[in-house]
Every structure is written in structure tokens, then in C-alpha cells.
Amino acid sequence: MVNRVKVNWRVPSSEWDAFLNHIHDKHGEISGYVGREVERAMREWIDKDDFAPIEQQVNRLIRAAGRTPANLSQKKSGIDPPAGEDTTTVQCRVDPEVKDEFSSYAKSKTNDRVGAVLARALRERRDGGRANRVLEKLKRISDDAEDLLAELNPDESGLGVRERRTVAICNRLGEQFTRDDLEDAIAAVAGSSDPTIQDYTGRVLDRRECVQHPENPDLFIPESTAREIARTNDHPGPDAPAFHWKDYSSLSKREKIQGLRVELIRRSFSNGGKGQADVATVRQEIFDGKPTDGHTRDLIDRAAEANGFTTASHLGSERIRVDCQRVDSDLLDTAKSIQNDSDPRDRSGNDVDLQADQTGGNPGVASGDPGEIDAQMDAIMSATPVTDGGTEVQND
Incomplete structure (x- = not known):
């Protein structure tokens, strides 16, 4: 003892x-x-x-x-x-x-x-x-545990908790609805935190097959209707890259990166398929001044992971460069289709000059004439491609 x-x-x-x-x-x-x-x-x-x-x-x-x-x-x-x-x-x-x-x-x-x-x-x-x-x-x-178990053990309909919440949110919305309507419905069913709003916005739009209105970023309509409106009014629609018809606030990081690549390619056509842009140019002239400098640098770094894109520093300023002889053919095709369908203008409607690459060539923007662009594209695509091991970004 x-x-x-x-x-x-x-x-x-x-x-x-x-x-x-x-x-x-x-x-x-x-x-x-x-x-x-x-x-x-x-x-x-x-x-x-x-x-x-x-x-x-x-x-x-x-x-x-x-x-x-x-x-x-x-x-x-x-x-x-x-x-x-x-x-x-x-x-x-x-x-x-x-x-x-x-x-x-x-x-x-x-x-x-x-x-x-x-x-x-x-x-x-x-x-x-x-x-x-x-x-x-x-x-x-305890709530997290209940949600996880609900996901692992669906109800009789085979739906997990997030799917059931998505259905409940959809049932609160009409055939078309505003962004405020959508966020209010999400908040009532699942919560109002920013990650929750972002998560369920994508789930609801996918389930309802709705997209942003081509002329009103705060209105969501059926995808088929949006496609018809875009065709009738000669605006980019759901069949175009998201960067060219979605409002900046609705773009995912992946869509921003893809849009940056396509824009750089499109604006390099009049310079023999080569060009470069610094952080300020990307932020102000491609993204209309919406992202922060830090986020712009992140987008540049991620965009440069694809074939044909590199980053360099000049006089203390980071730049992204493009060489169309080395980029993937699907990006070239996308840039060509956009160039042929619209004037070479940025999203705010202003003419934009892409800086000439230091390897030579004149700065400027292609005229937008389909024949001229096709000729330039033929020259670019007939050149022997060179790869540097860059890879396409797979995740946001």
C-alpha cells in the first residue's frame, strides 16, 4: 500500500x-x-x-x-x-x-x-x-461525423447528404434565377459560408443544366436558352471558352488559367506567334483589373506550366512568354476560333497591344481578318513543334 x-x-x-x-x-x-x-x-x-x-x-x-x-x-x-x-x-x-x-x-x-x-x-x-x-x-x-456517415450510407433514393441538399436547393428555384436567389437558397439549406456557397453553386448549376446569361452575369438560365441568345445576338455563349462569356467572379481558377493562355496566343498572332506580357498587363488588360497582383502572379505561374509558355524576369518585373510553335494544338485551335469570330479586343472592349517578344517582331494585334489569321496559323502549325516537358494544369 x-x-x-x-x-x-x-x-x-x-x-x-x-x-x-x-x-x-x-x-x-x-x-x-x-x-x-x-x-x-x-x-x-x-x-x-x-x-x-x-x-x-x-x-x-x-x-x-x-x-x-x-x-x-x-x-x-x-x-x-x-x-x-x-x-x-x-x-x-x-x-x-x-x-x-x-x-x-x-x-x-x-x-x-x-x-x-x-x-x-x-x-x-x-x-x-x-x-x-x-x-x-x-x-x-458531431455534425461533421453525421454528414460523413450520411455520405457513406445514402438514403433509399441512393442520394447522399450533399446530393439531397442540392435537390432541396434546386426545388427552391424557378426556371431562371438570379445570383441572389441562388445564394439565399443555398444559405437556407446548407449554410452561408463562402466555401459552401461556391460548392453548391456549381452543384446546383450542373444539376439544373443552367449557365450564366450571355448578357447578364447575375442571371442564370437554361443552357439551351443561353446558347440561343448568344447565337442570335452574336455573343460568346456556353460553347465558347468560359473566359470569353462568364463574368470574372464566376470563373474557376482553371478557367482563368485557360483563358490567360488562349488570350496570350490570340494576341501573339500578328507577331509571328510570339509575345510576352508582364503582371500589370495581364491584370489590367486581360482580367480588367479584377485580380490582385499576387493572384495574377499565381495565374501566370500556373499558365506557364503548359507547353509553349515560360516565365522570365525583366528589370524586376515577372513576365509570361508564349511561343505558338510549341503550344498544344487544342489551344491554337481555340485561339483561332475566337480570333475569327470577334474583334481582337479585351473583355472591357478596349484595343490591347501585346508586347513584342525580345526575340524580334513588331508589337500589335492582328487585324481579325479570317484569311490573314488562317495564313498565320498555317505558318505556325506547319512549323516543327518543340516541347519542353510542360504539362497541362489538371486541377484548379
Whole structure:
């Protein structure tokens, strides 16, 4: 049998009295329970109790769920009693090894008296201790667990939780709907956070087979209707690259990257298929000043991963370069179709000059004449292609 030793540390009298009341409320009496409860408080504080590993596993679940709970720490320190308060010597007996470990922990982890640290441990135990803390943490991730299980175990219709929510959102919308209508419906069914709005916007549009109106970026209509409107009014529509008919705010990162590549190719036709543009040119003249400089640089770096595109620094300014003899044929075909169908103008309607590559040639923009462009394209595509191992971007 272990010879138990007295604690003999002084704690604020108010904290000690509150702890004794807690023991009485819990057990109906104090005699025989004080030392046991003090020792449990000490063990929990220094993570020497049997349930410490359980809380560690719960913390792993919290992090895996992408949560950042307000209380991911092992303990709460609370608010210490004011300085100068009366103190009481704790006379109960505890396991000597626990006492030594608690004392060592308090001295190595804090600059406070051991009695002050014990007071915090007693308060934590009185507030429910580790059991209450773990329960609160589990509550924070219970919704995530339910959603995951619902995804793994679809209902009788075979739909998981996200599919069911998507159907519910669709049922709130008419044949055509505004962006505000869509976001209000998503918020009512799934939540209003930016990632949720973005996720369910794509799901709903895919399920309803709706796209952005060719002339109104805040209105969504059936894809077949949008295609007819675009054809009638000679506007780019769903069959054109997204960059040329979607509003910037509706473009995915992949669509921005693809649009940047096609625009650089299209604007290099009058320069023998070579050209370059710096960050300012890409940001202002291709993306109408919408992205930040940092996001523009990221788009340039990602666009340069494809064949025929490279980046370089000139006078401290990053530039993206294109050599049409080396780009993939599908990008050339897309750029040619856009050039033949419309004037070489940027998305704001202003004429844009692409800087000439330093390898030679005159800056400028092709006239847009289909015959001239076809001739230029034939010359470019008949040249021997050279590859540098660049790859198409597969992910946003």
C-alpha cells in the first residue's frame, strides 16, 4: 500500500471552499473524498489520468475535420483570484509520486507558485474536468461525423447528404434565377459560408443544366436558352471558352488559367506567334483589373506550366512568354476560333497591344481578318513543334 503524503500547498481560500462544496454536492459528504478528488484534479492537470489518451484522439478528429475549436488545448487556465486573497493550506493526502510530478510540472511549465497552479487544477476539476471538456469537443464535430456517415450510407433514393441538399436547393428555384436567389437558397439549406456557397453553386448549376446569361452575369438560365441568345445576338455563349462569356467572379481558377493562355496566343498572332506580357498587363488588360497582383502572379505561374509558355524576369518585373510553335494544338485551335469570330479586343472592349517578344517582331494585334489569321496559323502549325516537358494544369 502506498504511503500517502500531505499536499501542504497554499491555495486561495475561496477556491478551496468552492472545491469542498463541489465534493459535497457530488458525493453527499466530504469525509473520505477530499484527498481522492484533489489527486484526480492533479492527475488530469498533468495528463497522468487514464483518459488523457482519449482526449488526444478526439483532438486528432477535430483537426481531421478541419476545425479550429476555441478549446483545443488540454486545459483551461481560467481567471486567477485577485492577489492578496486569503489562502488555505491543503492538508489532504495524495500519492507521493503524483505530488512530485505535479510540483515538477508546475515549476517547469509556469512561473507561478505550485499552490496557484493547484488552484487552477481544482477549478478545472470542479468545472467538469477532462470528461466535460472531451464531451464539448465531440459536440463540435458531431455534425461533421453525421454528414460523413450520411455520405457513406445514402438514403433509399441512393442520394447522399450533399446530393439531397442540392435537390432541396434546386426545388427552391424557378426556371431562371438570379445570383441572389441562388445564394439565399443555398444559405437556407446548407449554410452561408463562402466555401459552401461556391460548392453548391456549381452543384446546383450542373444539376439544373443552367449557365450564366450571355448578357447578364447575375442571371442564370437554361443552357439551351443561353446558347440561343448568344447565337442570335452574336455573343460568346456556353460553347465558347468560359473566359470569353462568364463574368470574372464566376470563373474557376482553371478557367482563368485557360483563358490567360488562349488570350496570350490570340494576341501573339500578328507577331509571328510570339509575345510576352508582364503582371500589370495581364491584370489590367486581360482580367480588367479584377485580380490582385499576387493572384495574377499565381495565374501566370500556373499558365506557364503548359507547353509553349515560360516565365522570365525583366528589370524586376515577372513576365509570361508564349511561343505558338510549341503550344498544344487544342489551344491554337481555340485561339483561332475566337480570333475569327470577334474583334481582337479585351473583355472591357478596349484595343490591347501585346508586347513584342525580345526575340524580334513588331508589337500589335492582328487585324481579325479570317484569311490573314488562317495564313498565320498555317505558318505556325506547319512549323516543327518543340516541347519542353510542360504539362497541362489538371486541377484548379
